[in-house]
Amino acid sequence: MALQLQNPILKWIEYRLPVFSTIDHMVGSGYPTPKNLNYLWNFGSLAGIVLVVQIVTGIVLAMHYTPHTSLAFDSVEHIMRDVNYGWLMRYLHANGASMFFVVVYIHIFRGLYYGSYKTPRELLWFIGIIILLAMMATAFMGYVLPWGQMSFWGATVITNLFSAFPFIGDPIVTWLWGGFAVDNPTLNRFFSLHFLLPFVIVGLVMLHLLALHQHGSNNPLGVEKKGPQDTIPFHPYYTVKDLFGLGVFLIFFAYWVFFNPNYLGHPDNYIPANPLVTPAHIVPEWYFLPFYAILRAVPDKLGGVLLMFGAILILFLLPWLDTSRVKSSRFRPIYKQFYWVFVLACIGLLWAGGQPPEGLPLYLSRVCTVYYFAHFLVVMPLVGWFERPRPLPASISEPVLGGGKLPAGAAARGTH
């Protein structure tokens, strides 16, 4: 649908520099959207909004923050105490990072459930994984900036992981640190990269949207849209729905910021970094705990590191590991159950990651790690082959208009 501009100034600009049609193509309001999206489809736009919140609050924080080991901690406290609404900026930013991961994790589990990684959305899925990796790097480096005890020791533990690689390990660690310990050069480069990466994410998000709009959103039925009867324009239908979702989300966000702002953080990070005193338990932020649990579930350091990174990289293989031709788990009675086992395993890892690696938590992290990988490498291919999916509706409007009666002809094995 071509963009119709009324305003003569905008027309003048568009004639010379097609910015408006480019933007419209990317976040176009008129773009035809499946009519049956449920509330899980709100989380994409929410993620975009949280990214903007992080960038705006981050830029304000950067105006008052000092990236030096002897000043960083106090400069954050200066923000908290003396800068007008500095406490608000910092609590929005620190809790915003958690909200970002809540939203993106739900967004990813939505994709897993409805098979959104399958043809023709593989690249869309890949860009999403790269965004997740960039977010993780950004959040990790951001957590180092206030230069508290967890900042320092978290940075030390995580960067040290690279020393597990034979030969190149130690040189890599020295290179990352910019010296022989986590110190001022490390803090400086982390600040620089923490400032840069969110803008890289913005670029990736644009690609993500470009890929999305090529074939449009998947939907809870996992059946591609077949014509205008299956779609509605994004605006106003999904703009108001997204707005309502945003309202609910902001209430949740505001609860943390205003009434429990330090709950998701760690008390030790209010102690200035001290290289001579190791905290009793070094734990990363909650959103890294599942991966931290996988890392520590493996008795061998290198093995743990490889498995931890593998846990994310394996997501790149999903389009091929999932052998079913049906997208949505709604029509996959067996896979659906495994899906919930997988969710349970992830929750188990999240919990175990926050406990000292011994006894039950360690045992649990091992069970869940095995299932995490088995789910992708064994369950997905096999269930895809052997499962008999329930009959698929002929089209998106079918179940909506047809009172739930499904034509038997449109059965199993194949949407095309």
Added chain:
Amino acid sequence: MRALQALSLVLGVALAAPALTVPALAATEAPKPPSLSWSFDGVFGTFDRAAAQRGFQVYKEVCSACHSMNLVAYRNLRDLGFNEAEVKAIAASVEVTDKLPNDQGEMFQRPGLPSDKFKAPFANEKAAAAANSGKAPPDLSLMAKARPHGPDYIHGLMIGYEEPPADVKLTAGQSYNKYFPGHIIAMAPPLAEDAVSYTDGTKATVDQMASDVAHFLMWAAEPKMEERKRIGFQAILFLIVATGVFYAVKRKVWADLH
């Protein structure tokens, strides 16, 4: 199918079992301090000015002999209800070295100003450690946020001194405290009955001083708490109304589809 249900059951139990044993695990460290009910708890919680002022008195007369509070300035005391003249007098009761040299290029001493940060008892951490059997007393500005259970912990620590069990040997400068992780602490019991005489006539029991100083330290760690909760309440109220409106609009817009 059966196997699957069994699998989820096993995983479910495996998940739930350790959750039940967590408190038992944590108990090996230090017991949870008694949880008091504070005026600053809850959505509408505010600092009790009288309690915080008494707490400041305890800090000034007892704790400040050993503990710095480098992040708090005398002017901040206005938030606790001290007036301009009182703040000036409190600041002027200490001598500080000015940050910049005088016209002769010499560092000089002057009475404290409201804009000065609380004067620290020791010149540096080494001096602080040397005077306290090798353990520097930590800065208290953020103490109420830097320990699990914050103010409850500080109160607990003050009242948690007891005789060590028979198998624990203390060396000079060490005490035994029930709530301190590891129990052996380099701070002698700082509070004794009537260690301060409160200007408002409150009886200075150890428990009273302990909760007052914890109240004061919570304010010091989170001085913007009242503003935060006030704005938060307004923000959430606004968001609830706005979200209700969005929901109504959403229903209306979507009505023609169903």
